[in-house]
Structures are given as structure tokens and as C-alpha cells.
Amino acid sequence: MLEIKNLQVKLEEEDKQILKGVDLTVEPGKVHAIMGPNGSGKSTLSYVLSGKDGYEVTGGEATLEGEDILEMEPEERAAAGLFLAFQYPVEIPGVGNMTFLRTAVNAQRKARGQEEMSSTEFLKVVREKAKSLKIDAEMLKRPVNVGFSGGEKKRNEILQMAMLEPKMCILDETDSGLDVDAMKLVADGVNALRGEGRSFLVITHYQRLLDHIKPDVVHIMSNGRIIKTGGPELALEVEHNGYADLIEEQA
Amino acid sequence: MALPQVKQTATDARLAALSLPEGGWSRPAREAALARVQAMGLPGARDEYWKYTRPDTLTAVEPTSAAVLEVGDEAPVFGARDRLKVVFVDGVFSAEESDDLALEGLTIERLAEASDIHWAKDLYGTLEANGQTPVERPLAALNTAFATDGLLIRVTGKVAKPVHLLYRHESDSSDAILHHVVKVEEGGDVTLLESGPAAARFNKVMEVDVADGAGFHHVRVQGRDHERRAATHIFGRLGTESTLKTFTLTVNGVLTRNEAVIELTGDDAAVHVAGACMGDGDFHHDDTVFITHDAVNCESRQIFKKVLRNGATGVFQGKILVKPDAQKTDGYQISQSLLLDEDSQFLAKPELEIYADDVACSHGSTSGAIDEEGLFYLRARGVPRGIAEDLLTIAFIAEAVQEVEDESIQEEINELVAAWLGRRRD
Numbered sequence: 001m002l003e004i005k006n007l008q009v010k011l012e013e014e015d016k017q018i019l020k021g022v023d024l025t026v027e028p029g030k031v032h033a034i035m036g037p038n039g040s041g042k043s044t045l046s047y048v049l050s051g052k053d054g055y056e057v058t059g060g061e062a063t064l065e066g067e068d069i070l071e072m073e074p075e076e077r078a079a080a081g082l083f084l085a086f087q088y089p090v091e092i093p094g095v096g097n098m099t100f101l102r103t104a105v106n107a108q109r110k111a112r113g114q115e116e117m118s119s120t121e122f123l124k125v126v127r128e129k130a131k132s133l134k135i136d137a138e139m140l141k142r143p144v145n146v147g148f149s150g151g152e153k154k155r156n157e158i159l160q161m162a163m164l165e166p167k168m169c170i171l172d173e174t175d176s177g178l179d180v181d182a183m184k185l186v187a188d189g190v191n192a193l194r195g196e197g198r199s200f201l202v203i204t205h206y207q208r209l210l211d212h213i214k215p216d217v218v219h220i221m222s223n224g225r226i227i228k229t230g231g232p233e234l235a236l237e238v239e240h241n242g243y244a245d246l247i248e249e250q251a
Numbered sequence: 252m253a254l255p256q257v258k259q260t261a262t263d264a265r266l267a268a269l270s271l272p273e274g275g276w277s278r279p280a281r282e283a284a285l286a287r288v289q290a291m292g293l294p295g296a297r298d299e300y301w302k303y304t305r306p307d308t309l310t311a312v313e314p315t316s317a318a319v320l321e322v323g324d325e326a327p328v329f330g331a332r333d334r335l336k337v338v339f340v341d342g343v344f345s346a347e348e349s350d351d352l353a354l355e356g357l358t359i360e361r362l363a364e365a366s367d368i369h370w371a372k373d374l375y376g377t378l379e380a381n382g383q384t385p386v387e388r389p390l391a392a393l394n395t396a397f398a399t400d401g402l403l404i405r406v407t408g409k410v411a412k413p414v415h416l417l418y419r420h421e422s423d424s425s426d427a428i429l430h431h432v433v434k435v436e437e438g439g440d441v442t443l444l445e446s447g448p449a450a451a452r453f454n455k456v457m458e459v460d461v462a463d464g465a466g467f468h469h470v471r472v473q474g475r476d477h478e479r480r481a482a483t484h485i486f487g488r489l490g491t492e493s494t495l496k497t498f499t500l501t502v503n504g505v506l507t508r509n510e511a512v513i514e515l516t517g518d519d520a521a522v523h524v525a526g527a528c529m530g531d532g533d534f535h536h537d538d539t540v541f542i543t544h545d546a547v548n549c550e551s552r553q554i555f556k557k558v559l560r561n562g563a564t565g566v567f568q569g570k571i572l573v574k575p576d577a578q579k580t581d582g583y584q585i586s587q588s589l590l591l592d593e594d595s596q597f598l599a600k601p602e603l604e605i606y607a608d609d610v611a612c613s614h615g616s617t618s619g620a621i622d623e624e625g626l627f628y629l630r631a632r633g634v635p636r637g638i639a640e641d642l643l644t645i646a647f648i649a650e651a652v653q654e655v656e657d658e659s660i661q662e663e664i665n666e667l668v669a670a671w672l673g674r675r676r677d
Binding site for chain 1: 622623624625627628629630631632633634635636638639642643645646647649650
């Protein structure tokens with residue numbers, strides 16, 4: 001599904017190398033987790049994959065189902081099936097959540113040569129999906145993420161994911177700022193989307209999210225590289241011993 | 252005091268080319284207005300109040316020619332609404348295109364035809380004359396003196412459907428001077444819609460007297476003929492517990508100066524003056540607002556949003572004057588521009604002058620580019636850059652559009668803006 005080879009990235013504004021050769025392959029239907037300390041490059045990886053400005057790819061490649069995504073515009077990557085659940089979902093005053101969702105769904109459909117969703121069909125689908133995420137009609141009417149609590153913002157991300165039905169979902173610290181109940185709700189939303197060949201890359205600091213979203217593979221990232229790969233037990237090891245041992249081991 | 256020579260010459264030349272209409276009952280007001288113009292002189296480039304907008308094409312003897320825009324099969328603005336339609340073509344009332352001027356709760360007459368002794372006699376030119384201090388507005392006085400047509404609307408009840416003034420521009424060289432007077436009697440309530448480019452050059456004054464407990468709602472969509480020029484004034488006077496809300500959408504037009512001069516004279520009254528403009532290229536848009544609080548516990552809001560690109564210029568001069576006895580005043584003023592490139596500019600002069608000690612007045616003015624974070628977020632969800640920019644642009648002007656009370660009109664305004672943005676993109 002997602003194949004990253006020797007990806008090297010630096011910040012455009014300062015001459016600072018963030019990713020120093022990342023190799024990662026996420027197979028269809030699998031859930032991979034990336035853990036790592038602050039500043040290891042996890043969020044940079046998610047931004048580079050989704051096409052945010054400000055990063056320069058200095059080497060390597062990233063493909064989604066064999067297609068080079070690094071040359072695509074962010075909207076093309078989205079239409080190709082890539083989805084980033086933001087660590088900090090952006091507030092957009094003045095744009096209604098429903099307008100936003102519908103515009104996004106139909107833009108992707110159009111890009112894929114599919115017919116646009118009618119407003120009645122859209123309403124039906126969005127209400128159903130919102131309900132399972134405990135997103136009420138009021139939240140759907142409000143401007144995108146404006147006045148949302150941390151938990152509401154993250155649920156809104158998952159709603160977008162559910163509506164857009166991407167193939168490859170990247171969750172960037174989706175657990176940050178969530179209490180236990182909210183995390184469960186978000187995890188349930190993600191789990192409901194698992195399967196059908198859909199892959200996930202879950203970026204997190206802590207093991208606790210992985211109790212709810214069980215990964216197939218766990219990677220540890222440090223200093224711009226993946227330094228260790230293993231099964232779910234690797235996450236538990238980090239939980240007990242921290243990152244220091246692993247990093248030392250690598251050095 | 253004698254006028255500067257340049258100004259005297261320009262004023263004389265312009266006045267020489269005009270003739271005072273016979274006017275009947277309005278004749279004394281017209282003569283007084285002419286005297287005001289002669290005393291003030293027409294605006295010149297050196298006038299402080301015209302520092303950001305060049306008045307020369309507005310005061311010239313002949314209008315600059317302006318081509319009529321072919322809009323093809325676009326649906327006319329407000330066209331689907333149940334309303335009383337009054338059409339002016341190049342500044343002349345068109346009986347055959349207009350509806351019958353009869354509607355429950357109001358009377359409408361043409362200024363050019365109104366009978367001899369008239370209710371409007373006490374109002375015509377009165378609010379305009381009041382509005383000449385402390386700042387002179389000579390183009391409005393010129394209008395009072397020489398207006399050739401316009402409507403006299405007297406509202407006595409709550410009017411069920413809006414009155415729609417539709418201006419059409421047919422001649423490349425038309426020069427229209429229209430003057431409307433609206434008197435909303437106690438308890439009356441009316442919505443007035445205006446749309447369309449009126450002429451190659453348009454000078455319009457609207458005097459609105461809103462009595463105690465009355466309401467006046469005004470929504471205007473200024474025509475987007477690229478080359479047309481317009482100078483408009485709204486003079487408003489508000490009685491106790493009355494409301495005046497006016498919103499203007501301007502898309503295109505090489506030069507627009509919209510002035511609103513409002514006086515709150517009765518307690519607990521509210522005035523909202525809002526505007527959104529979209530300018531591209533050779534576009535100059537000036538909102539000049541002067542609100543005087545002269546009563547207790549009144550509210551005023553000024554909300555202006557300008558979207559500018561390709562060297563377009565936006566101007567805002569907004570003032571709140573709070574007189575010594577206007578305690579408990581609640582004044583708010585915001586002017587913001589969205590500059591879509593580095594060639595465009597926004598010039599803002601917000602002013603507060605407060606003589607009462609128990610008031611809340613806030614004001615702000617900002618200029619900025621499109622929000623990159625929001626843009627990336629939308630694009631990351633698959634919304635193409637152009638559409639994402641449009642969404643953010645519509646969001647930017649939302650605060651102004653929301654000042655329109657009727658939500659269906661808000662929607663229509665948003666659709667107009669979306670269509671305009673869409674045409675830009677294609």
C-alpha cells in the first residue's frame with residue numbers, strides 16, 4: 001500500500017535535516033504504529049507524506065499503490081486515497097462543517113471520475129456516521145473545528161475519515177489531548193474502518209492508544225530514522241523501559 | 252472664504268453643465284443645496300476626506316465612458332424573490348419594466364412626478380444638509396440640487412415583501428443622479444433591495460428617516476460592470492428603539508465610493524452598516540462611514556470586508572462620534588482586507604471621537620493573506636486549491652454578510668460571491 005524508501009527530508013527555511021533515510025512498508029489491511037520521542041521526525045513524516053509546504057525532500061521516495069505521491073499536490077494525494085488525521089485540526093471560521101465535508105467528498109469523487117453525492121444522500125450518510133461518533137447536529141452545523149473541544153476535534157477528524165473512505169490513513173498523535181472516554185470513542189471509530197484492504201499508520205508517543213487500536217507492526221523512530229521494528233510487544237517494552245535503552249542500543 | 256482657484260474652476264465648470272430642475276415643492280431645497288455646493292466646492296484631490304480616493308472622474312463635467320457588461324444568461328440578482336420591482340434605466344424610471352407601484356403598508360411616488368405639496372418636503376435634502384457637518388460631502392449636495400429622478404417612499408406599516416430597485420446600465424455615456432427619500436413611520440418596517448449598475452457614472456443619495464420603533468433593512472448589490480463609477484450616500488436618522496441595517500456587496504466597478512452618514516437621535520436605537528467587496532485589477536472601493544451617537548443606550552456596528560487582488564485598492568474611513576450625553580453607547584467597528592497578492596492594497600482610517608464617559612467602543616482593522624494552515628487542511632481533504640481559496644474567501648466575508656437579517660438573502664449573497672469567484676477561476 002504505502003512504500004517509503006530511504007526518505008530524506010529537510011526543513012526548507014533552515015538547513016536542518018529531519019528525516020535521514022526512512023524505510024517503511026505498510027501492507028494492505030495492516031495497522032502499523034510509529035512510536036518515538038519528541039523531535040524524532042514522526043510528525044514531519046506525516047506532513048511530508050500529505051504534502052505540506054515547508055519541507056524539502058532531499059532523497060528517497062514514497063509511493064501509494066505504486067504511485068509516486070511526493071510529486072502530487074496535497075489534494076491529489078487525498079484523491080489517491082491518502083488521509084492525514086491532524087494532530088492539531090485547524091479551525092476554519094466561517095466555513096460550516098457540513099459544507100466542508102460535502103465539498104471534500106464531492107471534490108474527491110470528481111477527481112476519481114465518480115458522480116457527486118446528492119445532498120439528500122450525503123445528509124443521510126453523514127448523519128449515520130456522525131451518530132456513531134457521538135457528533136450531534138449542532139456540531140455538524142458549526143464552523144469547522146471552531147469552539148470544538150480537543151475530543152470533538154479528534155472525533156471530527158475520524159468523521160472526515162469515515163466520509164472520505166481513504167485507503168491509507170495516517171493518524172498523527174490522535175490520542176493527544178484526549179481523556180480515556182474520548183480515546184475509546186476515537187479508537188472505536190478507527191476500528192470500525194479497519195479491514196477492506198485499508199491500511200493505517202498510527203503515530204503516537206504512548207502505548208495506551210495501541211491498547212485500543214491494536215497494531216500489527218510497531219516501529220520505533222529516533223533521530224530521523226526507524227531504529228527498530230517489531231510486533232505489538234515492542235510498544236509494551238517502550239511503555240516499561242522508555243526510549244533511552246533502544247536509542248542507546250542503536251548507537 | 253474663497254475656494255482655492257482649482258476647486259472654484261472645477262466646481263463652476265460642473266455646475267455650468269447642469270440645470271436645476273423645476274422641482275415644484277423641492278425647489279427651495281434644491282436651491283439651498285446648490286448654495287451649499289457653491290460654498291463648499293466639489294471635492295478635490297487635496298481634500299483630507301478624499302485623500303485615498305481620487306474624485307476627479309466623479310466631479311468632471313462629462314462622465315468617463317463605461318462599457319455595458321454582457322452577463323449572458325446569468326440569473327438576475329433577487330430575481331427569484333417575491334418583491335415589488337422598480338426599474339431605472341440609465342437613471343430614468345421605466346414604467347413598463349416596473350411593477351405597479353402599490354403595496355400594502357407603503358406609498359411610492361416618483362420624485363420627478365410628485366404632486367405639489369408633499370410629505371417629503373420636510374425631508375428632501377434635510378438629512379443630507381445635516382450630514383454636511385462636521386465633514387463636507389459636496390457630491391451629496393450636488394445630488395440634492397440636481398437629482399432628476401428617484402423615489403419617495405413612505406412606510407406606514409410592516410411591509411410583507413421587499414421593494415427592489417433595479418438599476419440598468421444601457422448607454423456607455425450615461426450620467427445618472429438619483430435621489431431617494433424613505434420615511435418609515437412609527438412601527439413601520441420595510442426591506443429595500445438595490446441591484447445593478449445604474450449608469451456609466453452614478454451619483455445617488457438616499458435619505459432615510461426611521462421613526463420610533465420602526466425598522467429599515469437595506470441590501471444592495473452594486474453592479475459589476477467593470478468600468479462604471481459610482482458615488483453613493485445614505486443619510487439615516489434613527490428615532491427611539493428603531494433599527495437601520497444596511498449591507499452592500501460590491502463586485503467590480505473601477506470606482507466606488509459608498510458613504511453612510513447615520514445619526515442616532517432616539518434612545519435604544521441600533522444601526523448596522525456592513526459591506527463586502529471583491530476587487531480584481533483596476534478596482535477602487537471606498538467605504539466612508541460616519542456614525543453619530545446622540546442618544547442613550549444605542550448600538551452601532553460597522554463591519555467591512557474587502558477581498559483584493561491584482562492591484563485592487565480598498566479604502567475604509569470609518570468614524571464613531573459619541574456626543575456628551577450619549578451614555579451607554581455600544582459601538583463596534585471592524586475593517587479587514589484579504590490581500591490575495593502583493594500588488595493589492597488596503598487603506599484604513601478608523602476613528603473614534605468620544606465625549607461621553609460611560610461607553611463601550613471597540614474597533615479593529617487588519618490586512619492579511621489567505622490562511623495557509625486552513626488552506627492546507629482543506630487541500631489535505633481533497634479540496635482543490637482554487638475551491639479551497641474560494642471557501643476561505645467566502646468565510647472571510649461571512650461576518651459582514653451575516654449582518655443581513657434575512658437568511659435567504661444571506662444565502663443569495665453567498666451564492667453570488669461563489670459564482671463570481673468561480674468565474675474568476677475558470
